[in-house]
Amino acid sequence: MEELFLGWLRDYGYTILFIWSMMEGEMGLIMAGIMSHTGHMQILIAIVVAGLGGFVGDQIYFYIGRYNKQFIYRRLKTQRRKFALAHLLLQKYGWPIIFIQRYLYGMRTVIPMSIGVTRYSAKMFALINFCSAIVWAAFTISLAYILGEELLAIVHWIKDHFYLAIPLALLLGGGIAWYFHYQTRK
Template sequence: MEELFIAWLQEYGYVILFIWSTLEGELGLIMAGIMCHTGHMSIPIAILVAGFGGFVGDQVYFYIGRYNKQFIYKRLKTQRRKFAFAHLLLQRYGWPIIFVQRYLYGMRTVIPMSIGVTRYNAKTFAFINFISALVWAAITILLAYFFGEELLALVHIAKQHYYIAIPFVIIVGGGIYYYLHKVTQKVEKKMIG
């Protein structure tokens, strides 16, 4: 199974990277960086493919907000706080929020949709979004490329000691999720309050 997965990555790596980046894909970018490190991908092409994928994904979310306002308000009732928070961020910080939204936990899909709901200029959003996507892809892929040996060593250890790795990943992932959730709530309270 592992050989098949690696063969798919080697043969369809750029297609997988594009799709993964479109849907939200730091893990996909890290895998691309490791594949660049091992020589199975080209760094410039991986950055362009991932950047374009991230750009396309956020453009789709923006246009969902622009042309489906009623659907968003009806279907995403549970996300109302995040939409209100995204509007506050846009009002307070303007265009830089488009640039950094990829790094805001839990807000990556909400911010482009909420900006689409507003009268924000679509061309301006697209331009900032494109630059942001390229920077996001370059930073993540290059970091994974430079630390490729260490990341491969971690993967090797995790494969040999999966019985330790699985609980470790669950605990660390849960801790990171909890921490980011609390930080986001504190920022929301400061912005709203």
Template sequence: MKELFRKIQPHSGKILASFLLIFFIFLVYNLYQAPVVGIEEKFVYLLKKYGYIILFIWSMLEGEAGLVMAGLLSHAGDMNLYIAIFVAGLGGFAGDQVYFYIGRFNKSYVHKKFRGQRRKFAFAHLLLKKHGWPIIFVQRYMYGMRTIIPISIGLTRYSARMFAFINLLSAWCWAALTIVPVWYFGDEILVVLEWAKEHWYLAISIALVLGGSIVYYFNKATKKVEKGSKNENQFD
């Protein structure tokens, strides 16, 4: 079994891509075959029937939208809150493990594919060197670094077992911190979503402004931290 695992690890990226493609085809087929009328009703039917499977895959891609969906379905009684947190955490854990092993066993591919991201990889190494394991725990909340950090840690000699342990705890905390508030404030969120559906033109404008502001803030904050880390590194 260990020998098989070692053979699979170098191809983890290709396996993930193939798996996601098969899953996407599966969703499209079931969406088409759903025994209800209307695209919205078909999506709701699909979420209720395959909710945990969709949540797991969505969490592998670390999409908070999937966790929000799980929170709303848990609020409506179509999902169990605790199982949703457990499944979402496992999905987030699995996704980062794949990224980690891409870095660990595909170094030449990483250096070639992410050539334009060299500054981010250098920044990730500085963060790991300066802060250690807490970086693994908080990287899910760092915009623009959520894929880079697991891959960059895989490029180092960092313990795979320690990474997996911290990654699992981090993933479950990430899932709980997102799903529980949505579950608790489900009624209020549903009211907002209904308003957004009726006033989609205003909702899109607000979403663009808020989304742009968040992206700008995190980009600025990341560059500030990166600059500070480089300055401190010069005096080491």
């Protein structure tokens, strides 16, 4: 199974990276950095592909907000607080919030949609979003490229000690989930 997965990454790596960057991104960028480190990808092409994927994904979210306001208000009732926070952040900080939105956990899809709901300029959003996506991809992939040997050592340790990795991941993930749940209750 592992060889099949690695074969897919080698054959369709840039396509997978583009799609992954549109949806979430960080793990895909780290994988691209490691694959660039091992020589299976070209780092500059990976940065461009990931940057374009992040840009396209956020543009889609922006236009979902721009042309489907009632659908968003009706369907995303559970995200109302995040939408209100995104509006407040945009009013208080302006364009820098667009630039850093992809680093804000839990807000990456909400901020472009909530900005789309406002009268913010689509051209200005696209320009800032493009610059942000390229910087995001370059920074994350380059960091993973530089730390490639260390990241590979961690992956090999996890493979060798898989019986410990699952409980540790559950403990860490549960702790993080509990923390965020506790913080949102306040």
